[in-house]
Each structure stands twice: as C-alpha cells, then as structure tokens.
Amino acid sequence: MLDLQYILDNREAVQQNCDNRGITVSLDRLTELDSARRLHIQEGDELRRQQKETSGGIPKAKDNDERQQLIAKGKELREQIGAIEAKQKEIEAELRTLQADIPNMTHPAAPVGKTEDDSQVVRTWGEKPNFDFEPLDHVALAEKHNLIDFEAGGRVAGHGFYYLKNEAVMLELALIQYAVEKVRAAGFSIHTTPDLARNDVLEGIGFNPRGNETQIYSVENSDLSLVATAEITLGGAEKDQMMDLDQLPILRAGISHCFRTEAGAHGRAGRGIYRVHQFTKVEMFAFTAPESTASDEVHAKIVGIEEEIFQGLGLHYQVIDTATGDLGGPAYRKYDLEAWMPGRGEGGSYGEVTSASNCTDYQARRLNIRCKNPNEKGTKFVHTLNGTAVAVTRALIAILENYQQADGSIKIPEVLQKWVGQDKIG
C-alpha cells in the first residue's frame, strides 16, 4: 500500500505508474473521498472537543439543574458524534479499498511495458548443454527412473499434486541443504515457518486470500490460509513491530511448503512439476532501512546469492529485469532467474526458477512494521525484500533435464552429491 498523502501529492506520477503497470484506478474518486474524510474528521474532532468540555463540567456543576442540563447536552452530542463517525467509517473503508488497489511505485530503471515480453535480459551465465541425442523432458526422465508418481498424487489430492520418490526425494533434501548452507553463509538466519497464516498477514504481504482470482487455499471456518510462500510468514513475523534503525538490515531465510491454487492457469499448466499446487521452497527475506539505497543494495545481494546458487549447480540461466506490467502490486523492482530447461516447449526454453523483489515500504505499511531512528522524530516504515533461494520443483526440472546423459542416466550436480549419496541416477 502506498501512503495516501504521497498519492495525493504525486497524482501524476502515480497515474503514470498505474498506466505503465496496466492497472486502472480512479484517482479522482480517491481525492473526493479524501476531502470528505478530512471534513468528517474536523467535524468529529470539534464535536468531541465540545463533549469533553461538557462532561468535564458535570462534576463542577453548581446545582442539580445545571448538571441535568449538561447531561442532556452530552447525550445530544453523543448522538451527533455517533452519526458522523459512522459516515466517516464508510468513507474510509472505500478509500482504503481504492488505496490498496494502487500498486507500488517503480524503480526508474525498470523496463516499461505491459507484458512479460517487455522484460529485459540483463545478463546470462553458462551455456546451454549440447546433447548429441534427443533429450527427454523431466516427465519422461522421471518415469524412466521412477522418480515422480503423478497418478498417486492425482488419486490422493487431485491434478497438480505428486509424490517424489527415490533419488528425487534425495535431490529435494539436498537442494534444501545446499540452499540453506548458501544463505546462512551469506548472513541469513534460517527458519522453518508455519505453513498457514492469518488472512490479514496474507493481505499485508499483498496476497488476496479470497475471491475469484485468488492463488490461495483458505481453510474453511477460520481466517487461516495455506501459505503460497514463506515470504508471507517471514514478513508477517514482524507485523506491528518496531525496529531500531541500527539493527537493520535483518536477513532471514525460511523453509516452507508453498500451496497455490493456480486458478485460471490450468490451460497452460502443462506437464510435470513446473506448475503444481504444492512445492517446497527456501526463501530469503530482508528488512532494511527505509531508503532505496539500502534496499537496492540488499536486492543486489539477494540476486547475487541466487546466481551463486545456480552457478554452483552448473545451470545455465539468464537474469530478467521484470517489466512494469508484470511486477505485481508490491514490487518496486523484480529480478527473475530463468534457467535453461531443455525439455520445456519445443527444443527447450527458459523457465523461471527464482524471483527477487524489492517491495520498498509497500508491504511494511500494511503490516505496520516500522523503525526508529534515534536521531529523528517519529518512525518510518522499513523496506522489505524477498527472493527465492531454491524452489525445489523448478530446480529439479532444470537439474534432471540438463544433467541427462547419452546413456540415459542423470548426473547429480557435484555440489549435491554429498547429500544425495551418489553421483548419478541410473
């Protein structure tokens, strides 16, 4: 959520930003509601002042007559205040809804464009593997080596669920270990987090727990939902907290399951474990000082860790600077790593394996996470960032497809061998 005053003071820039992101908002209505809100506040304040004066005079009243008069006046004021507060509440509810629909501002250097295709490749690392045979996709590889059971997943939980088996399980555990080792070395403290969270936490991070387009499974008869990423729980952990400026940045990482309904995505869901309803992920999260210099720096650090992880795995990837239209609400800037997946599409293609966002104070404002600078009055909302260390399913696809050999076996990336306990599958 953006600051209301900021929106009103920078209407043109906010409008331009919404246009760039392909979001329709009514800033006129917002302005209208804001004026109405101020008017009601002023009126209410004045009435409340009178009421305090009135009730304060009652103990000092000279006689019963005067006392009864003041009580009557107090009653009348109470009714007027009630009416005006009700109206103000209505106005503020609509105002807040509008305000929450406005996306974060955008880093000036982020590529402007409505779709994914407008995103820019900022650099690539490694090279596509050269196969002197026809490579299989991960579904075929998994079947050949008995690594994934989609049928059982379907019977038990439906399409989009799966069982990992045998070396695939070892690879999942190894990837987690490997990612955890990397993020800890980079200064992130490691957590396992709840797989459920309250809806107001989801909303604070920027997810919509209910509604047609929700990505979120909600638990019936409760205000809990299954989390779509540990970003939710790592950020939500500090809801309503006050931090000291000098303890920032705070770097945390979490291991969690991620649950996504993928509503509306079934058409392009495709084969395999690229788009699934549940997967395991190691996520990085950071709270930084409320300046973009501070958060940009940590943003670069997070992307750097992601690259180090995929370089260590020996996987060819490109880094994408995400276009405005594809940023989502909270992100100020977002870098994705797309790894080469030889079995994806016709003759292989890049597939998103990580995503790193600087959300500036957009999430912190709604979660009410502030920091205090001892040298300044007041408080400020911190900046928050998140990035994928490893999303197991996506990384698994890249590994299986890139490391397949002419003889049908699959090599295990060297950095994972100590945890998998073998150097190849098959």
Place this chain on the structure above:
RNA sequence: GGAGAGAUGGCUGAGCGGCCGAAAGCGCUGGAUUGCUAAUCCAGUGAGUCUCGUAAGAGGCUCCACGAGUUCGAAUCUCGUUCUCUCCGCCA
C-alpha cells in the same frame, strides 16, 4: 480438550468511572559536576491524525491487545474475538 491468570509507552511495571496520555524505573538525548571509558545530579524523552503556518512551530482529536456495548464521561464496568502464561488431560 478442561480450569484459572493476564495483555498498559522502545523495555519493565503502577493505575479509585471524571484531577490519566497515563506513576515509577530502565533505556535514550542534552546539560552540570568529578583529575582520568565509570559514578552522581538536573532537564527532556510515545505514536497516529487533522487544522493553521513558507517554515521553525502552535493547537485540536484519537490511541492503555482488537471489536462491540453501558455512561454526560471508560485504561478502569459488560460482552465477544485474538494472543500469552500456569495447572490438568491427551498426543508425535
């Protein structure tokens, strides 16, 4: 699951329906002082929001977990919700 206790400022912790935005302490900031990183003394020190002002600032209102209610008046009384703690039971 059963029984009970509780939630107050950055932290600890007092608080009778009106004199409470809230004692005290810690912490922090400024100053004084002591011949030496410490000690002592004095002063200041919550957040949010609205109005006025170019500004420094001034003033109003709100906030004692959250939400309703009683009352002329609620941190204080009532109800609901959430969370925390203790004891018992159950359980990996």
